[in-house]
Amino acid sequence: MRKGLLRELAGGKPLWVRAVDGVDLDIRRGEVFCLVGESGCGKTSTGKAILKLVEATDGDILLEMPEGEARAYEDVRQRPDDPEARKTLDGLRRKYSVTWKESLPWTVEQALKSAGAFLAAVFLAIVAPSLLLAAVVEPFGDPWSTIGLCVSIGLILGLIGSLPPTRLSRRTRVILTLLALGSIIVAPISALSLHRALVGDVSRFDVGAALATPWTQELAAMLVGFAFGAIAAGGSSSLLLDWRSRSEGMAGIHMRSIRRRLQLIFQDPYESLNPKQSVYEIVSEPLAVNRISTNPGETSALVREALTDVGLRPPEEFLFRFPHELSGGQRQRVSIAAALVLQPDFIVADEPVSMLDVSIRTEILQVMMELRTRRGITYLFITHDLSLAWVLADRIAVMYLGKIVEMGTTEQVIGHPMHPYTKALISVVPSPDPRHKVERIILKGERPDPSDIPPGCRFHPRCPFAFERCGWTAEEVADQLRSLKAGGMLATASGVDLSDAGNVRLSMGGGGPDALVRELNALVSERRETLLPLKGIAAVHATNGFVELSLHASSEPPLLEIEPGNSVACHLVSPPATVSESLTA
Amino acid sequence: MGTVDVVKVPGAISPFRARATVVSRRMQDIGLQVFHNKTAMAGLIILLFFTFLAVAAPLIAPYSPLTAVPDVGPLTLPGGVHPFGTNQFGYDIYSQVIWGTQISLLVGVLAAGVASVIGTAVGLISGFVGGWIDEVIMRFNDVVLSIPWLVLMIVVAARLNYLDLAGIILVIGLTGWSVTARVVRSQVLSLKERMFVERGRMIGSSNAHILLRHIFPNAFPLIFANTILTVAISILSESVLAFLNLSVKSNVSWGRIIAEAYQHDALTIGMAAWIIVPGLCIVFLVFGFYLFGYALDEILNPRLRRR
Numbered sequence: 001m002r003k004g005l006l007r008e009l010a011g012g013k014p015l016w017v018r019a020v021d022g023v024d025l026d027i028r029r030g031e032v033f034c035l036v037g038e039s040g041c042g043k044t045s046t047g048k049a050i051l052k053l054v055e056a057t058d059g060d061i062l063l064e065m066p067e068g069e070a071r072a073y074e075d076v077r078q079r080p081d082d083p084e085a086r087k088t089l090d091g092l093r094r095k096y097s098v099t100w101k102e103s104l105p106w107t108v109e110q111a112l113k114s115a116g117a118f119l120a121a122v123f124l125a126i127v128a129p130s131l132l133l134a135a136v137v138e139p140f141g142d143p144w145s146t147i148g149l150c151v152s153i154g155l156i157l158g159l160i161g162s163l164p165p166t167r168l169s170r171r172t173r174v175i176l177t178l179l180a181l182g183s184i185i186v187a188p189i190s191a192l193s194l195h196r197a198l199v200g201d202v203s204r205f206d207v208g209a210a211l212a213t214p215w216t217q218e219l220a221a222m223l224v225g226f227a228f229g230a231i232a233a234g235g236s237s238s239l240l241l242d243w244r245s246r247s248e249g250m251a252g253i254h255m256r257s258i259r260r261r262l263q264l265i266f267q268d269p270y271e272s273l274n275p276k277q278s279v280y281e282i283v284s285e286p287l288a289v290n291r292i293s294t295n296p297g298e299t300s301a302l303v304r305e306a307l308t309d310v311g312l313r314p315p316e317e318f319l320f321r322f323p324h325e326l327s328g329g330q331r332q333r334v335s336i337a338a339a340l341v342l343q344p345d346f347i348v349a350d351e352p353v354s355m356l357d358v359s360i361r362t363e364i365l366q367v368m369m370e371l372r373t374r375r376g377i378t379y380l381f382i383t384h385d386l387s388l389a390w391v392l393a394d395r396i397a398v399m400y401l402g403k404i405v406e407m408g409t410t411e412q413v414i415g416h417p418m419h420p421y422t423k424a425l426i427s428v429v430p431s432p433d434p435r436h437k438v439e440r441i442i443l444k445g446e447r448p449d450p451s452d453i454p455p456g457c458r459f460h461p462r463c464p465f466a467f468e469r470c471g472w473t474a475e476e477v478a479d480q481l482r483s484l485k486a487g488g489m490l491a492t493a494s495g496v497d498l499s500d501a502g503n504v505r506l507s508m509g510g511g512g513p514d515a516l517v518r519e520l521n522a523l524v525s526e527r528r529e530t531l532l533p534l535k536g537i538a539a540v541h542a543t544n545g546f547v548e549l550s551l552h553a554s555s556e557p558p559l560l561e562i563e564p565g566n567s568v569a570c571h572l573v574s575p576p577a578t579v580s581e582s583l584t585a
Numbered sequence: 586m587g588t589v590d591v592v593k594v595p596g597a598i599s600p601f602r603a604r605a606t607v608v609s610r611r612m613q614d615i616g617l618q619v620f621h622n623k624t625a626m627a628g629l630i631i632l633l634f635f636t637f638l639a640v641a642a643p644l645i646a647p648y649s650p651l652t653a654v655p656d657v658g659p660l661t662l663p664g665g666v667h668p669f670g671t672n673q674f675g676y677d678i679y680s681q682v683i684w685g686t687q688i689s690l691l692v693g694v695l696a697a698g699v700a701s702v703i704g705t706a707v708g709l710i711s712g713f714v715g716g717w718i719d720e721v722i723m724r725f726n727d728v729v730l731s732i733p734w735l736v737l738m739i740v741v742a743a744r745l746n747y748l749d750l751a752g753i754i755l756v757i758g759l760t761g762w763s764v765t766a767r768v769v770r771s772q773v774l775s776l777k778e779r780m781f782v783e784r785g786r787m788i789g790s791s792n793a794h795i796l797l798r799h800i801f802p803n804a805f806p807l808i809f810a811n812t813i814l815t816v817a818i819s820i821l822s823e824s825v826l827a828f829l830n831l832s833v834k835s836n837v838s839w840g841r842i843i844a845e846a847y848q849h850d851a852l853t854i855g856m857a858a859w860i861i862v863p864g865l866c867i868v869f870l871v872f873g874f875y876l877f878g879y880a881l882d883e884i885l886n887p888r889l890r891r892r
Binding site: 051264273288 | 598599600603604606607610779780781783784785786787788789790791794798799802803805
């Protein structure tokens with residue numbers, strides 16, 4: 001399973017929060033993959049995007065992709081401009097992606113063809129039945145001919161409208177239904193007008209009289225025909241479109257058909273169970289919805305089995321209880337049972353034990369792990385608790401502000417953490433042995449607002465090891481200098497502000513430019529190890545009346561694979577070549 | 586799965602049985618709460634009293650409501666076998682009041698039913714679908730709400746000129762669903778953000794399934810309590826229409842009795858009971874529905890308190 005994801009969440013009107021940004025996870029069959037991060041970093045959004053409970057703006061969720069094709073996918077994804085690669089990519093997505101939808105660009109030719117096809121359909125649907133009916137001796141003599149007319153209009157519209165060269169779209173059905181409704185009003189009128197013109201009893205095309213006749217005489221038949229005609233148009237076009245998208249290989253994977261195999265265990269067992277349903281209804285609902293079991297005997301057997309599996313024994317005692325009559329642990333078991341009853345292959349467990357008593361946590365986790373060995377379920381375990389990840393996970397990904405900062409096997413991530421954020425997380429995990437002392441890395445500051453993500457490395461404002469290239473901004477450096485000035489340093493400067501070009505600018509105090517430059521340089525070299533923003537200063541130079549600072553160029557560290565299976569996104573572990581190059585610059 | 590302690594009970598549970606078990610348990614629970622709630626019981630006793638009057642009217646009422654009594658003439662003063670006297674046609678007013686219960690209750694309950702069904706359907710769809718459909722429905726609803734509802738109803742009834750029982754029920758019902766729609770919509774808006782709705786989506790339910798099986802049952806207590814309050818309003822509406830001579834002509838109702846009493850200056854000719862008794866009946870019945878409705882609202886929606 002693999003996904004590349006770039007999604008955005010609406011937060012307020014003008015503000016867009018990119019809750020999860022470019023996360024790539026590949027989860028192998030049968031493993032427990034842990035997603036670790038502090039609250040609000042986008043773990044849950046990632047989990048829900050995988051199950052398509054929130055729509056990702058971009059990206060793929062690829063299901064059951066063989067190793068070779070996964071590598072091919074990765075390969076072609078790097079070359080989006082190559083038409084050949086795009087074709088391969090589309091093919092792979094069509095085959096494995098849950099989110100993929102065929103998107104055809106509109107061209108003038110295509111638009112004209114579509115419009116032509118629709119016009120032809122409408123024309124045929126109105127004119128052909130009208131002509132036929134006009135030839136009949138007494139049009140609308142009986143209700144059946146009216147209904148028959150309406151249905152045939154609907155069918156003709158549905159058939160012609162959804163044939164090539166129209167585009168396949170979900171809206172086609174709706175458009176055709178609406179067209180059918182319109183035609184059903186027009187067709188009888190024109191038929192009657194034609195008939196009268198042929199018979200010759202009224203002047204040609206007396207629309208008013210024609211309008212009055214069918215509506216007063218055959219109103220009921222018209223209304224019935226209205227409904228049937230619309231259904232005929234919608235139904236036949238829907239069937240045709242389905243058949244076409246399958247035969248032309250444009251169908252992709254239907255999410256509803258794989259819902260059964262991907263399940264989610266919710267974090268909050270108090271909120272996620274419908275208070276008006278009994279345990280039996282909660283657990284049997286997935287079976288009914290997915291039409292897995294409609295036989296009451298089979299359903300109740302499956303429900304009992306699922307309840308027994310999660311340790312609610314005997315199940316009879318719980319079947320007709322409401323959620324409010326259960327304890328928190330029992331509720332979470334019911335929630336798990338409702339996910340398990342579908343026999344899923346993959347479960348996203350979104351902090352399944354964080355709302356529970358510590359005493360129950362182990363039981364629930366044991367149930368989950370036991371089911372893994374018994375049924376071979378793959379887990380994506382979302383947690384903020386690194387010690388839990390350490391116990392459960394085969395592989396771990398650490399997330400910070402919507403990005404993966406480190407990913408690898410449990411041994412690699414916990415045993416040899418490379419990213420400063422991972423190191424900080426590990427150092428604050430409490431140890432039961434009081435003699436065992438570790439140097440705690442306490443992160444300073446607050447988690448930044450996700451709508452205003454720091455440039456460069458997202459973590460640099462809180463990172464204890466941040467250095468030149470991590471993305472110090474002029475504001476950060478200016479703030480640091482201001483606080484130094486407030487503390488009595490920088491006596492030779494009179495003020496710190498930002499120039500129009502966005503550089504840090506110090507206005508001169510008493511001593512002239514040289515004194516200020518000298519003091520700044522001394523200060524930077526002396527304090528740069530404790531006051532990290534000073535590291536962002538690349539050069540100090542005097543301009544007319546001011547001293548301006550230029551800052552180091554920065555970039556966002558990419559997620560690099562430093563050893564097989566272990567990737568880190570940090571400038572500290574970037575390949576040495578690039579480091580030395582930029583240090584000398 | 587090989588576990589030993591699986592209890593092997595072959596008994597199949599049909600969906601119907603599952604639902605019935607749950608509903609009956611829930612009803613017992615609510616019944617008990619109603620029984621212990623003084624307000625609800627007071628309202629319920631009033632309602633039962635009037636329901637009894639309506640059902641047993643043919644047995645209790647000594648005379649037919651729309652035939653002149655044989656022994657005395659029209660406009661007899663209260664006393665003797667005619668505790669409230671007779672009206673301008675010589676009909677027994679006491680019997681008329683008893684028979685009037687039927688129409689008031691029937692119109693009230695059925696009109697409230699019509700209003701609730703329409704309001705609930707509109708509210709559910711509007712709240713759940715959202716988007717421009719919601720916008721269109723709600724703006725339309727705003728327009729309807731901004732017209733004084735009593736005036737709207739009177740105008741519609743007057744325009745239609747003659748109404749039978751079904752007609753009067755429809756007029757009251759069709760002009761009274763806006764508030765229900767608004768209340769239901771707001772409840773649906775909050776319910777559809779709840780986690781169990783997301784759960785429903787996760788297990789693969791269709792929107793219709795989620796709406797009917799998750800959102801509607803959770804909104805139902807509110808709808809039910811609201812319906813009972815709507816009954817009170819509908820009874821008042823019928824009385825107003827009857828007083829304005831716009832209601833059913835072939836049956837007697839409290840509003841019509843008051844209208845006739847008013848036309849014949851009941852107070853000045855010493856027949857105060859003619860106007861006061863049916864008035865009190867309306868007040869008490871409406872009061873009963875309000876008591877029961879509010880108490881039920883508190884029992885069913887403990888977290889909502891007062892709207």
